[in-house]
Amino acid sequence: MSIIMMMEIFSLDFIHPSAFYLIGGLLIPVLKGRVRQGYMLLMALLAFFAVLSMPHGTYGIYEFLSWELTFCSVDKLSKVFAYIFTIMGVIGVIYSMHVKNDGEQLAAFYYVGGSLGVTLAGDFLSFFLFWELMAFSSVFLVWYRKSNSSVSTGFRYLLWHVAGGLILFAGIILQYSISGDLTVQFLPFHGWWPTDLQSLASFLILIGLIVNAAVPPFGAWLPDAYPAATVTGAVFMSAFTTKTAVYALIRICAGSEILIVLGVVMAIYGVVYAVLENDARRLLAYHIISQVGYMVAGVGLGTQMAINGVVAHAFCHILYKSLLFMGTGSVLYVTGTAKLTELGGLYKTMPRTMIYTIIGGLSISAFPLFSGFVSKSITVAAFGEAHLTWAFLALMLASAGTFLHTGLKVPYFIWFGKDQGIKAKEPPWNMELAMIIGSLFCIGLGVFYKPLYALLPYPVHFEPYTAYHTWETLQVLLFTQLGFFLLLKKLWCKNTISLDTDWFPRKCAKAVIWFANKPLVSLEYNIIGEAYEFIIQKPIMRVAVYLKKIDTVVVDGTINGVGRLAMAWSRKIKEAQSGQIQHYAMLMVAGVIAVIIIVLVLP
Amino acid sequence: MKLLEIIEVLRTKKVKRIAYGVLILLIIVDFIIPRHEIHFFGDEIRGFWSLFGFIACVLIIVVSKWIGSRGIMQDEHYYDDGDI
Structure with missing residues (x-):
């Protein structure tokens, strides 16, 4: 293994996977053409193997002024997130290989590196450092779109994240002043309002984290910025910020009851806005909010089964959501627009892209044999077992809405609908290769789910493919489809935007x-x-x-x-x-x- | 283009009729399928999830459109005048 050789050469005990992105990335501007493409792929693969070779435990501890920074705190939870982040890094790099702008490539690298850093951080100081690095690097993925509104959209995105980061930092400082301890630890917040200093610290940290998880009313930055990002930038953004926040919420805030309510509201809120939306990528952005809602609610429930469901869902979500953003991104790349009112009839010219996007759509809708089915149902079933019937039914309702938009509305209005006679072709080979890999993951995980279950933090006692559960899902989804075609006239989009909390x-x-x-x-x-x-x-x-x-x-x-x-x-x-x-x-x-x-x- | 032909076939009236058949089959089979994970009363009603799926879909569309028409949906250039 090349990793072990490298470690021997530099006489290191381990290599932090972020190093390949943060230090390795520095060579990107120097290299050109095929060499750069190969180098980027190599770095992304090495980061994955670095995660693979990381033993459990706490290491990589450095003295900084009078603090101890812990860069590697590895257990099952951090490892499964590090796996999916590095897998996504590889897919994202393949999808963005053709991009000539080295600044954009570098920004994506630093973004991925930052999110790996957060995932593995053992102390709040390095956690916060990487957390901010993510915000300041990802904003370039918006700015590099270089459209008229890019600069202002980027600033709004940055302002949200800086504000959230400051609240998080205030919580960390307060926590430090109370306990004198900067270890990233379990600090759940109970109740609706802080009652003493300790709960105020937990509350501030929770707020800081849920800004990045795009929980309303602090989530408006997501549908504002993601559709404004570059074609490849949005693919990266759809994967990292919210899921890093979900990871942090599991680690720090699991069992905070307020998250159940916020999560369920989020799941429905994303669906409602998706009905109104005309821009395909913004519609998908609202569905990130909806899907992360399942995860936030699951974190709030906090049982072992719910946490397993959240982790599995985050894992699958990164893959199918990036696939959806790759599909619609390809349409934007080829035709120059992602607006449903301007698209239609593309099935003649981009049939393969359509199939990949539909695979992503079936996965997010939790169709049997697709990845969402084996992950989403754990969280939903956890709510059923906890006898929180209102939350259970609300999440089922949101599932129907997910299929309605991502599985039906997006593919229908882009590839069928009204033929606009747009001249289009399939995207470049590397974009298509990334979509093929994503599709294989989505189907593969839906069929062979045991390896994923083995990676989850707690032992899994759940079988997704029971007769009744499969049948229940099929009924909900296929009758949603009936409703879609009956109400198709109501769903034709208008050229509008929807006002959000921003x-x-x-x-x-x-x-x-x-x-x-x-x-x-x-x-x-x-x-x-x-x-x-x-x-x-x-x-x-x-x-x-x-x-x-x-x-x-x-x-x-x-x-x-x-x-x-x-x-x-x-x-x-x-x-x-x-x-x-x-x-x-x-x-x-x-x-x-x-x-x-x-x-x-x-x- | 093989793929294109398959898609064209899937768009015919015949496939649509088969799809309706599948929906009816879904409800019929629901009467005989064993129920072992009963979370609440709905799990015991035959065809409950079919009705749920359909009503959920209609509700989401109608309610969302209604909310949208209350001033949420605005012209694309709503924020444009002297944007910051």
């Missing part, structure tokens, strides 16, 4: 800016400005004229030499100060990386 910050921000531009500026300019000129500026000017005389005669000679030097320097610095926050963000990310590298390399 209406409030967006409108408030506009009000603040109006206030700053209009009343505040005129106050400053007309009243304070005039007063300033009269009381301060004029007397100062008089003194200044006098001082200038002394200055020109005495001081200038000495200063001129120094001044020229300063000028040269400031010209250099000016180049770095582009005034574009993207560049500053890049510098900040570079700084974070530098810290990580320094800590990792210096003993």
